[in-house]
Amino acid sequence: MKRLLELLRNKYFLAVVAFAVWMMFFDKNDMLSQYEYRAEVNKLQQEKDFYTKETASVKKDLKELDSNLNTVEKFAREKYFMKKDNEDVFVIVKDEEKN
Template sequence: MWSKIPNWLKNKYAITIVIFIVWLSFFDQNNFLVQYDFKKELRSLNQDKRFYLEEIKKTKIELEELTTNPVTLEKFAREKYLMKKDNEEIFVFELEKE
């Protein structure tokens, strides 16, 4: 019976290494599945980071434009906050929701 078992499996160090690898792969707190989930979450967070950095750049450009150009400031106030001059009327049209 012992003759059918390969020599490297008879070695106590090889058995210990195999058990250690199996333990780390499946039973440990930081097993491969957990590591995969962490990498997936990290990828998602990096995408969010890139998105928010782009939004910050756009906002800085818009802020610079608003602080330097009074025409842009007036346009922004009219569109976003529905501000008007004294002799004007504003009509807001909204689409009906079904």
């Protein structure tokens, strides 16, 4: 107990504790802010990965359309539901069952 009182009376120990508390809770870069920044970075990284995959998919489709003109009609029918004048198009949408 006496040792604890001596430690609490030490001005250097008190300065270090005050500095640590200030940096952890009151500074503009406190622990809560760092956690929020890290969560935002993870979210942005996931978005970046998603858009990178989408860009690769679109580039693949573009290369396929540029190389083969027969695929243009197929692409227009599947992606944009285009049809010829004398045709009817039926779109079937599957409902996903919720468990």
